[in-house]
Amino acid sequence: MGQTLYEKVFDRHVVREVTPGQYQLLASLHLLNEVSSPPAFEALRERGLKVRHPAMTYGSSDHSISTSGRHDDYADPMAAEQVRTMGRNMAEFGASYFDPAAGEHGIIHVVAPERGLTQPGAVIVCGDSHTSTHGAFGAIAFGIGTSQVRDVLASQTLLMEKLKVRRIEITGRLAPGVYAKDVALHMIHVLGAKGGIGFAYEFGGDVVDRFSMEERMTLCNLAIEAGARCGYVNPDQTTFEYLEGRDHAPRGAAWDRAVIEWQRVRSDDDADYDDRVVLHADEVEPMVTWGTSPDQSVPVGGSIPTVDGDVLDFMGFTAGEPIIGTRIDVAFIGSCTNGRLSDFEAVALHLRDRNLRVAPHVRALVVPGSRRVRTALVERGLDQVFLDAGFQFRDAGCSLCCGMNADRLEGREVCASSSNRNFRGRQGSPTGRTLLMSPVMVAAAAIAGEVTDARQFFGAV
Amino acid sequence: MNRNDIRIHRISGRGITIRGDDIDTDQILPARYLKAITFAGMEAHAFEDARAAAKVQGGVHPLDQARFAGGKLLFVNRNFGCGSSREHAPQSLHRLGIAAVIGESFGEIFAGNCVAIGMPCVQADADTIAALQRINDAAPETEFVLDLAGQTITPGACVFAITLAEGRRQQFLGGTWDPTAVLLAAGPLIEQTLAELPGRA
Numbered sequence A: 001m002g003q004t005l006y007e008k009v010f011d012r013h014v015v016r017e018v019t020p021g022q023y024q025l026l027a028s029l030h031l032l033n034e035v036s037s038p039p040a041f042e043a044l045r046e047r048g049l050k051v052r053h054p055a056m057t058y059g060s061s062d063h064s065i066s067t068s069g070r071h072d073d074y075a076d077p078m079a080a081e082q083v084r085t086m087g088r089n090m091a092e093f094g095a096s097y098f099d100p101a102a103g104e105h106g107i108i109h110v111v112a113p114e115r116g117l118t119q120p121g122a123v124i125v126c127g128d129s130h131t132s133t134h135g136a137f138g139a140i141a142f143g144i145g146t147s148q149v150r151d152v153l154a155s156q157t158l159l160m161e162k163l164k165v166r167r168i169e170i171t172g173r174l175a176p177g178v179y180a181k182d183v184a185l186h187m188i189h190v191l192g193a194k195g196g197i198g199f200a201y202e203f204g205g206d207v208v209d210r211f212s213m214e215e216r217m218t219l220c221n222l223a224i225e226a227g228a229r230c231g232y233v234n235p236d237q238t239t240f241e242y243l244e245g246r247d248h249a250p251r252g253a254a255w256d257r258a259v260i261e262w263q264r265v266r267s268d269d270d271a272d273y274d275d276r277v278v279l280h281a282d283e284v285e286p287m288v289t290w291g292t293s294p295d296q297s298v299p300v301g302g303s304i305p306t307v308d309g310d311v312l313d314f315m316g317f318t319a320g321e322p323i324i325g326t327r328i329d330v331a332f333i334g335s336c337t338n339g340r341l342s343d344f345e346a347v348a349l350h351l352r353d354r355n356l357r358v359a360p361h362v363r364a365l366v367v368p369g370s371r372r373v374r375t376a377l378v379e380r381g382l383d384q385v386f387l388d389a390g391f392q393f394r395d396a397g398c399s400l401c402c403g404m405n406a407d408r409l410e411g412r413e414v415c416a417s418s419s420n421r422n423f424r425g426r427q428g429s430p431t432g433r434t435l436l437m438s439p440v441m442v443a444a445a446a447i448a449g450e451v452t453d454a455r456q457f458f459g460a461v
Numbered sequence B: 001m002n003r004n005d006i007r008i009h010r011i012s013g014r015g016i017t018i019r020g021d022d023i024d025t026d027q028i029l030p031a032r033y034l035k036a037i038t039f040a041g042m043e044a045h046a047f048e049d050a051r052a053a054a055k056v057q058g059g060v061h062p063l064d065q066a067r068f069a070g071g072k073l074l075f076v077n078r079n080f081g082c083g084s085s086r087e088h089a090p091q092s093l094h095r096l097g098i099a100a101v102i103g104e105s106f107g108e109i110f111a112g113n114c115v116a117i118g119m120p121c122v123q124a125d126a127d128t129i130a131a132l133q134r135i136n137d138a139a140p141e142t143e144f145v146l147d148l149a150g151q152t153i154t155p156g157a158c159v160f161a162i163t164l165a166e167g168r169r170q171q172f173l174g175g176t177w178d179p180t181a182v183l184l185a186a187g188p189l190i191e192q193t194l195a196e197l198p199g200r201a
């Protein structure tokens, strides 16, 4: 019987079995952010410990960083202190920092892949749930808590139990105007926000095979919202083409050896999965969430269901009403889910030369996932497309995804958002309301001033 | 500073009931406090939004109810601590004096974070949880004894079964729940595993 990628990669990173079923696992890449790492560094200092492998440790300030265009511009002294502390810690312990002062910053889940740090066959950890994003490259990548951050800093290892593996086969053809984000929201809706607990999700099938790396990242990013600790796609030619030539990718003979090795970590054809699910892509429509859990979604043509609890009261919805026509106050395009070049290009395609304007009552933010994404957009003149349409074109960071800098919802504002979580309070206001959807759907809502079907709204391009 | 000699066999104390399924980490600790660079003082913000909301509605949140003051065992329902991987939420509860959480089920990362700070999340079936919450609400002075060795919780004369993943249970019983020292003990094995990774030659 063959093995899954998960088993192969896990096994080669096992240092030892500490207690039955609990392994000491080596992390081959440790990513840090300014929110979960400071207490870990503090613990290291208390114990007089060093970072064991600084060369395998990279950090970025993303959650609290200002997106105003001036990286040292903070209304909130706590945010400023976090970012300053990050720079200090990285220097003191000798880890590599994507320094905002040098314009290298961005969301770590956007920066590490674009620099070629994220590679197949790796075990990648970070004190952030959406570390699952990196699984798109055929890595085991998962979020850890601050004490595990401390452990990995000190020992380059952590304690882990083995997950089960569910193969999710996505087959068929996506209709025009349906994106990886919709596939992911559909998957979460079908399998449930808790359906993946205890599992790693392996995504495959012809739809995933045709996906670009950025689309695969969107899908794996949302694996955590399906309850899976990590999600991954087996590495293939698309993966290798994306990686070749990037800053940290191997070169020359080392590249050739690496590709052979990366092909070996793919799940075997006769691999034994703990569970298998097939999803039909033809059925997927643009999805919109109506609740406070990412599985509470409907196709854009659908209506609000009848549910128990106070979620509809919180959201201000009545059971049976269509989701189309829901008035929005804020539109956010960005995040580690949908803050990459192709996401903004897809939107710009619909805005360019159309004379469309953001509705007067809507505050609309375009926030590139990294400085590199931002620069690429400017080089293509797309910043002007967004500005002309009335969007703010901001600097890189998590921004309104988590509402930890100045970009946040006020009161009960409704936000059409390309991010990943619609939990209460997520976007910075305890009563703020989040509707998750694809970037193109967010753009359509921004212009219409309400939720609309982007396919009809923009027409064929 | 070696905290590894602290074995956790049993935890006794009074209880606090916080009802509701799917209480996520953002509800336990609002995200605006994640910016703090130390955990010191985090207890002041536990359930802050829910406490304020209760007040507005003319009620009192369990954490503000005098009858639950000083409770060490937190009784919750299903999927408690779902959501983010941040340890701020468990830290805020721990610093509030909570020594163990008893519920139907837990967010996985949350439960893992709780292990690392020595605060077990133990599971019981829905009927048991309902009974424990009933007992605690009716008689908040009740002393509960949570026995990790025997896998029971004992309020007064009653005994209920609880469960905890075996690996984690052994960590508490053996005093190896603080993993840094355990991991560092593997020393050369770590470097050997690293050296044997493909592409490292």
Ligand code: SF4
Pocket: A062, A063, A107, A109, A128, A130, A335, A336, A337, A397, A398, A401, A402, A419, A420
């Ligand atoms: S963009 Fe959002 S989900 Fe992604 S790392 Fe930042 S806060 Fe987390």
